[in-house]
Amino acid sequence: MFHHRHGCGWPFLLLLLLLFPFDESSLLRGQAAAADSHRVVLYPQSTRVSSIVSSKYRTAFHFQPPKNWINDPNGPLYYKGLYHLFYQYNPGSVVPGNKTWAHSVSADLVNWLRLESALDRTEPYDAKGCWSGSVTVLADGRPAILYTGADDVKNQAQCIAFPSNSSDPYLREWTKPSSNPVIRPDGPGLTPNQFRDPTTGWTGPDGQWRIAVGAELDGYSAALLYKSEDFVSWSRVDHPLYSSNSSTMWECPDFFAALPGNTSGLDLSAAIPNRAKHVLKMSLDSCDKYMVGVYDLEADKFVPDNVVDDRRLWLRIDYGNYYASKSFFDAKKGRRIIWGWANESDSSSDDAAKGWAGIQALPRTIWLDSDGSQLLQWPVEEVESLRRNETNHQGIELKKGDMFEIKGTDTLQADVEIEFEPGTMDEADAFDPSWLLNTEKHCREADASAPGGLGPFGLVVLASDDMEEHTAVHFRVYKSKHKHMILMCSDLRRSSLRSGLYTPAYGGFFEFDLEKEKKISLRTLIDRSAVESFGGGGRVCIMARVYPVALVDDRGAHMYAFNNGTTAVMVSQLKAWSMKRAQVNVKKG
Numbered sequence: 001m002f003h004h005r006h007g008c009g010w011p012f013l014l015l016l017l018l019l020f021p022f023d024e025s026s027l028l029r030g031q032a033a034a035a036d037s038h039r040v041v042l043y044p045q046s047t048r049v050s051s052i053v054s055s056k057y058r059t060a061f062h063f064q065p066p067k068n069w070i071n072d073p074n075g076p077l078y079y080k081g082l083y084h085l086f087y088q089y090n091p092g093s094v095v096p097g098n099k100t101w102a103h104s105v106s107a108d109l110v111n112w113l114r115l116e117s118a119l120d121r122t123e124p125y126d127a128k129g130c131w132s133g134s135v136t137v138l139a140d141g142r143p144a145i146l147y148t149g150a151d152d153v154k155n156q157a158q159c160i161a162f163p164s165n166s167s168d169p170y171l172r173e174w175t176k177p178s179s180n181p182v183i184r185p186d187g188p189g190l191t192p193n194q195f196r197d198p199t200t201g202w203t204g205p206d207g208q209w210r211i212a213v214g215a216e217l218d219g220y221s222a223a224l225l226y227k228s229e230d231f232v233s234w235s236r237v238d239h240p241l242y243s244s245n246s247s248t249m250w251e252c253p254d255f256f257a258a259l260p261g262n263t264s265g266l267d268l269s270a271a272i273p274n275r276a277k278h279v280l281k282m283s284l285d286s287c288d289k290y291m292v293g294v295y296d297l298e299a300d301k302f303v304p305d306n307v308v309d310d311r312r313l314w315l316r317i318d319y320g321n322y323y324a325s326k327s328f329f330d331a332k333k334g335r336r337i338i339w340g341w342a343n344e345s346d347s348s349s350d351d352a353a354k355g356w357a358g359i360q361a362l363p364r365t366i367w368l369d370s371d372g373s374q375l376l377q378w379p380v381e382e383v384e385s386l387r388r389n390e391t392n393h394q395g396i397e398l399k400k401g402d403m404f405e406i407k408g409t410d411t412l413q414a415d416v417e418i419e420f421e422p423g424t425m426d427e428a429d430a431f432d433p434s435w436l437l438n439t440e441k442h443c444r445e446a447d448a449s450a451p452g453g454l455g456p457f458g459l460v461v462l463a464s465d466d467m468e469e470h471t472a473v474h475f476r477v478y479k480s481k482h483k484h485m486i487l488m489c490s491d492l493r494r495s496s497l498r499s500g501l502y503t504p505a506y507g508g509f510f511e512f513d514l515e516k517e518k519k520i521s522l523r524t525l526i527d528r529s530a531v532e533s534f535g536g537g538g539r540v541c542i543m544a545r546v547y548p549v550a551l552v553d554d555r556g557a558h559m560y561a562f563n564n565g566t567t568a569v570m571v572s573q574l575k576a577w578s579m580k581r582a583q584v585n586v587k588k589g
């Protein structure tokens, strides 16, 4: 029998059991299947599914403007006591196009004040859009924007802008000098409409500035390297910072240094300790991938520690809906922070009806693990200021089929931290490396309801009373040669009764010394249409967008810790908080 702990729905479940007997070993699938039979009778979709046009899907603490289309975060920086976030914004519409640099500021990375646009399409060289780029603080303390201007035939060139008044901490007004564009799409191997998204600058041993620009080079991907004395006149270095024939154009490259095992960040323009590694991030295939390596100062090249030919195996910043990320060194707290964009997962006609599309994922502190092999991420600590009414449990044993309902928390706006401790690791199934090639496929097959030796166990969020709608974030433990391989999935397939949504089962693997660590942690932040999860202390991150009908209908939602694996797991610690609404772009300054 399954063990439903502290559950709300006993009478209902009992009724379901009587009416629709199901395989006891697969509670989630069983409930959904039973509910499926109900759906026709109780919830004919035409009358049941209320409109997606609801302010209830707008996020309470993820960054979004009041309306219209947004994409990439651009040029984040900390300047004179304020955090600045610029982002790609179409001021006139909810579809991509006519991009400008919208601009917001914050004292705490949580509450944001909307300012006037920083860059608009005013010149022939940016007539089709002021596209993505970065901010660099120059030696005299002045920030400079480098962005991509797309002209009327969408050829791309890199352009510069300076604050009209750099003593203004709000950096409200920006000026484009007559020297623009400062880097044209010229030179051997370049494709003029595949040349964009300049990185933040750094200085080399010769004191000269360097930047990388995403490009297609001879049909392949490259982070092209440019050098300058004064940040205004640039020349192309005869070799790229790094290039690869495993893919085509890389968008939004990001290049930074990090010390293994140290959560403090490094400022790329300052002296970089010898022990430091470098990270090159690139956006392609609708996701953000990265390589860890060293920056060979003599050759002026990035050299990855491992060259992996098959790009499906490249490490990922996030295994969900997350793209075009950009990091910056936060001089206030000495950390590196990364921002990334999460698109809507509905149709563009839904977006048009809603009048808004796109959010930014939470700002995350990002650092390298102790052996320098992968990045770890965690929401910036400031997010915790929104936590209210803590719920705390320890020592909950979850046997196969158990669900433990987390009560007393606003399940639509919540922050949950759980530690799972398997009783034994003996039953873990064997790992097959071929799963790494398609983790989403593996998450579809390794469903939350399909029992394994050790797992699935995890969290079910935004679950309707009858489980007809729910999103499962869960782990499965596999034995591999040396350590364990942990699969983390965020399965959206039953997240909504609506049709026409993109509802994959996202997934990523991480290697973990479970014998030593004993516990696997999960942190999930639920913010209405956003479910952002961090597994294994930030080893795998999954950003997801969901649109449960129950949320709009005010039917509430449930949240459960569950285990459907053969081996019992102990929830050694469970903490949940309701999250207060932040002031995000509600006011214009």
Ligand SMILES: OC[C@H]1O[C@@](CO)(OC[C@@]2(O[C@H]3O[C@H](CO)[C@@H](O)[C@H](O)[C@H]3O)O[C@H](CO)[C@@H](O)[C@@H]2O)[C@@H](O)[C@@H]1O
Pocket (backbone or CB within 6 Å): 071, 072, 088, 096, 099, 131, 132, 133, 148, 196, 197, 251, 252, 324
């Ligand atoms: O806003 C331009 C910047 O955005 C980037 C990366 O997101 O380029 C995206 C790109 O278009 C694709 O992405 C759009 C969303 O950003 C999508 O809606 C569109 O359908 C896609 O083609 O933007 C340009 C212009 O559309 C196109 O060449 C890119 O692929 C970044 O590279 C740009 O600076």
